[in-house]
Amino acid sequence: MKAESAASGLRSILVATAVAGVLGYAIQLLAPALLPDGSAYVTFSMYWSTLYLCVAALSGVQQEVTRASRPASPEAPPNAIVRNFALILIGVVLAAVLLIGLIAGPGLFPDSSGLLVLSLAAGLAGYVLVAVLGGVLYGLRLWRAVALLTIIDAALRALFVMVGFLLGWPADWISLAVSVPFGLAFLASWLMTRRHVVGAFRLDVRLGRLLANTAGTVTAAAAMGVLMNGMPLLIGATATGIDDDVLAGLILTITLTRAPLVIPLLALQSYLISIFREAGRAVMRRILQVLAVAVVVVAGLAAIAWLIGPWIIDFISQGQYSVAPAMIAAITASAGLVGMMCVTGPALVGRSRHVPYTVGWVTAAALTVLVMAVPVSVPFDIRLTVALLAAPAAGLAVHIVAVARHPEVVAAAG
Numbered sequence: 001m002k003a004e005s006a007a008s009g010l011r012s013i014l015v016a017t018a019v020a021g022v023l024g025y026a027i028q029l030l031a032p033a034l035l036p037d038g039s040a041y042v043t044f045s046m047y048w049s050t051l052y053l054c055v056a057a058l059s060g061v062q063q064e065v066t067r068a069s070r071p072a073s074p075e076a077p078p079n080a081i082v083r084n085f086a087l088i089l090i091g092v093v094l095a096a097v098l099l100i101g102l103i104a105g106p107g108l109f110p111d112s113s114g115l116l117v118l119s120l121a122a123g124l125a126g127y128v129l130v131a132v133l134g135g136v137l138y139g140l141r142l143w144r145a146v147a148l149l150t151i152i153d154a155a156l157r158a159l160f161v162m163v164g165f166l167l168g169w170p171a172d173w174i175s176l177a178v179s180v181p182f183g184l185a186f187l188a189s190w191l192m193t194r195r196h197v198v199g200a201f202r203l204d205v206r207l208g209r210l211l212a213n214t215a216g217t218v219t220a221a222a223a224m225g226v227l228m229n230g231m232p233l234l235i236g237a238t239a240t241g242i243d244d245d246v247l248a249g250l251i252l253t254i255t256l257t258r259a260p261l262v263i264p265l266l267a268l269q270s271y272l273i274s275i276f277r278e279a280g281r282a283v284m285r286r287i288l289q290v291l292a293v294a295v296v297v298v299a300g301l302a303a304i305a306w307l308i309g310p311w312i313i314d315f316i317s318q319g320q321y322s323v324a325p326a327m328i329a330a331i332t333a334s335a336g337l338v339g340m341m342c343v344t345g346p347a348l349v350g351r352s353r354h355v356p357y358t359v360g361w362v363t364a365a366a367l368t369v370l371v372m373a374v375p376v377s378v379p380f381d382i383r384l385t386v387a388l389l390a391a392p393a394a395g396l397a398v399h400i401v402a403v404a405r406h407p408e409v410v411a412a413a414g
Helices: 006-034 038-068 081-108 113-139 143-167 171-179 181-197 207-228 231-238 244-267 269-276 283-316 325-349 354-372 380-405 407-413
Strands: 069-071 201-203
Touching: 006 038, 006 143, 006 244, 006 283, 038 069, 038 081, 038 113, 038 171, 038 207, 038 231, 038 244, 038 269, 069 113, 081 113, 081 207, 113 143, 113 171, 113 181, 143 171, 143 181, 171 181, 207 231, 207 244, 207 325, 207 354, 207 380, 231 244, 231 354, 231 380, 244 283, 244 325, 269 325, 283 325, 283 380, 325 354, 325 380, 354 380
Parallel strands: none
Antiparallel strands: 069 201
16 A cells, blocks of 8 residues: 555545445435434434444544654654653543443433443544544554545445344434544454554654644534534523424434535545645635535535425435424524635644644634523524534634734735
8 A cells, every 4th residue: 555646535535425325315315214203313313413423523632643654764763652642531531431321321312321322432432543543544644544434334324224224223322433433443454454553653742742632623523523423402491391203303404415515525634634734835826716615505405405305304204204494494504604714724733733723623622612592582493593604704704814814824825
């Protein structure tokens, strides 16, 4: 396995992302029909949201390992920084999941919190390994190996979850089917890539600095996860007195719009960082061009969603759920705003500008949570609309200002 060109790497990653996206999308499309009722769908969606909110946070691990990894000569002395880094993170993750499970598990999953928390712990420990290995592979530009890792993970999850749906497994076991593929994908990929990785790279920082940089990137990625994966969890936690079928319709709409607009860009974060890190001075112009096109595209998609979105939701849910056209348009526009942040963010991380990168995502996430947590005297649909649109718009503004005010970032990020 040799390092690939940027164009070849992009093709490999896009294909893998497309395959993974289709498989994940299939799960989301079939869940409303194959699960028995709105309550079961809300429970499934809240677990999926919780897991992938945490995965989104830990994607910061992959981004930082990508930034720090460099090819090394065979004569370079070996070190255990990456191994120790992974073990420390797994320990922190397991402790955090246990603590969160004890405090919040019974409230979020009152009927089966024990196995769900264990599933969450297993999934996140496996994802830490996936993130570290993926970061090294990105740093070495072994993008076909990254693509293979992505496809193995998605294919195993689709297989396990669909078997669970068809056999009528309870939520506990379906949660395990969602989580276990991370560890299995790491094991399979490591066995195939080990000889191309061991001794082939070095890190440009020591363990302490790597942990410190990762803390900042994970904070930003966690905030990113609130916007990308955490909305079903927030809706379920703050929608007091709202009918399960109404919640299910909103969650389904958010899932269907976030996935095609945001997930591909999320999957490309490490790729963009690896490219921006070495690029020229044209990044500001390119970012503005991309954002201008994105505004037009998102406006068009929101208009289309207004017109045909209610019919699509009715069709997919087999008539169980309905959502107002204006809400569907707002949800679609929100996904577009989050997607734009996924373009501006890597331009900052590529030059180790972690502070403005983090501030942008934290601003958007904090506003989302604060608005959703407004007292129930404010109508839920108003809270949700403001959280969907105003929060990511504020975060995007922070990123754009940071890039525009620091030409040195632009020069290296192009």
